[in-house]
Amino acid sequence: MNRGRRMPARMLGIALLFLLIAGQAQATGNVLMVDMKGTITPASDDILSAALERARAEDSLALILLLxxxxxxxxxxxxxxxxxxxxxxxxIGYVHPEGAVAWSAGTIILIGTDLAAMAPHTIIGSAQPVQLSPTGGTVPVNDSKTTNAIVALIEEKARKHGRNTTAAREFVLSNLNLNADEAKSFRVIEHIASSPEELMDQINGTRIKNTTLITQGADLKLFEPPINLLFLKLLSDPTIAGLLMLIGLYSLIYGFSSPGMGAEVFGLTALALGLIGLGFNVNVGAIFLILLGLGLILAELHSHTFGALAVAGLICVIVGSILFVPTSFPEWYVPGSYQRSMALALILPSLILGLFMAFAIYKVALARFAPVVVDVFEGEEAVALDRLDPKGYVLFQGEYWQAEAEGTVEKGEKVTIMSREGSKLRVMAKQR
Known part of the structure; x- marks a missing residue:
């Protein structure tokens, strides 16, 4: 009788042992992390796609987006x-490390992940579409068609994952910002964790996409994108791409005004890299204005308008630079403060160029209006570089001059300049 009672208990123990072994075997898998820091660009899509391919190939338990x-x-x-x-x-969307933010498009991505988490002292929100005003401030985008589409998108993502749809809507309509504690309290996220390891412990046993995550003790691996995607990510940053475009154009100005220095090649290279970074999605009006400004500045270098063409050209370059700022919504979905930073980064080089051009024009004006200085050669001393019999070359004030001597002058002897006839000097042996 006792033996019969012991059999179910023994079978239960064996079953629990098998479950424990299975759980431990599943926990030996890895969780892949992908760095999604910085501006969301076309390279971000490619990096995430490559990371998902790697996660599938390695049979990873989950993929973490570090936002x-x-x-x-x-x-x-x-x-x-x-x-x-x-x-x-x-x-899994994870705003990390402490002090990180996921604003605008970043908030939508976090809401759209299967599990949402934040590190302490991080912020999400500021998803109201804004654009720069002519005075440098920001104004909300009043295109209700686009705004309503974004509201519908973020609400649907929140609803799909059981999150607070009201807060999701207010991110867009009222520029709501939440820290980690508030986001969890309002059911916008599920977890607050100081580190990925702590997050793994918290999500252990969670069921997502018909999979129970056994992540306690899982191996955390950081996805290393291929070098071509890293390079594309660098180039596709809108600020860097815009600066490359401007540097390339300024280099062309210098190269065309001083041929042979190699600035033209550098300018064309920088221009090409900037176009690649922007995905060839370039404001045609901005390109036209900058090229027009380039032409006017070049014309100034070969004219006598005393800066009029240069000023007009500089204005064109500055206005074109402003148009280069990637703030057009809905193409770029970033907060107003970031838009102002990008504007400053792209306009500042043009202002520096303007100061340089103003200084150069001032110097040219001084030279043009300065009194004419008559070269004084007669009576000056030079040195024969070779035997003058009677023609040859002399060294005068560090420059080589053709010379014709009265009589014969040996190499190295000092001569006295009698007169100048164009590029030729008439000399005679110095009297001893």
Whole structure:
């Protein structure tokens, strides 16, 4: 009788042992992390796609998006959301490290992940579409069609993952910002963790996409993108791409005004890299104004307008630089403060060029209006560089001059200049 009672208990123990072994075996898998810091650009889509491919190949338990972004391209953001939705591997959004932000497009990406987490002292929100005003301030975008589409998108993502749709809507309509504690309290995120390791402990046992995550003790691996994607990520930063465009154009100005220095090649290279970084999505009006300004500045270097053409050209370059600032919504979905930083980064080089041009024009004006100085050669001393019999060369004030001597002058002897006839000096042996 006792033996019969012991059999179920023994079988239960064996079953629990098998479950423990299975759980430990599953926990030996890895969780892949991908760095999504910086502006969301086309390179971000490619990096996430490559990371998901790696996660599938390695049979990773989950993929963590490390978010610290001011936002970025709206088209790129929707592509990231599509990749997350289609992924069979759970995708975890994690605003990390402490002090990080996920604003605008970054907030939408976090809401669209399968699990959302934040490190302490991080911020999400500022998702109201804004654009720079002519005075340098920011004004909300009043295109209700686009704004309503974004509201519908973020609400649907929140609803899909059981998150607070009201808060999601207010991110867009009221520029709501939340820290980690507030976001968890309002059911915008599920977890607050100081480190990825702590996050792994918290999500252990969570069921997502028909998978129970056994992540306690899992191996955390950081995805290293291929070098071509890293280079594209660097180039596709809108500030860097814009600066490359401007540097390339300024180098062409210098190269065309001083041929043979190699500045033309450098300018064309920088221009090409800037176009690649911007994805050839360039404001045609900005390109026209900058090229027109380049032409006017070059014309100034070969004319006598005393700065009129240069000033007009500089104005064109500055206005074109302003148009280069990637603040057009919905193409770029970033907060106003980041837009102002980008504007300053692209306009400042033009202002520096303006100061340089003003200084150069001032110096040219001084030279043009300065009194004519008559070269004084007669009676000056020179040195024969070779035997003058009667013609040869002499060294005068560090320069080589053709010379014709009265009589014969041996190499190295000092001569006295009698007169100058164009580029030729008439000399005679110095009297001893």
């Amino acid at each position: 610290d972004t001011p936002g970025g391209g709206l088209a790129e953001t929707t592509e990231i959301l599509r990749l997350i939705d289609e992924s069979k591997i759970p995708v």
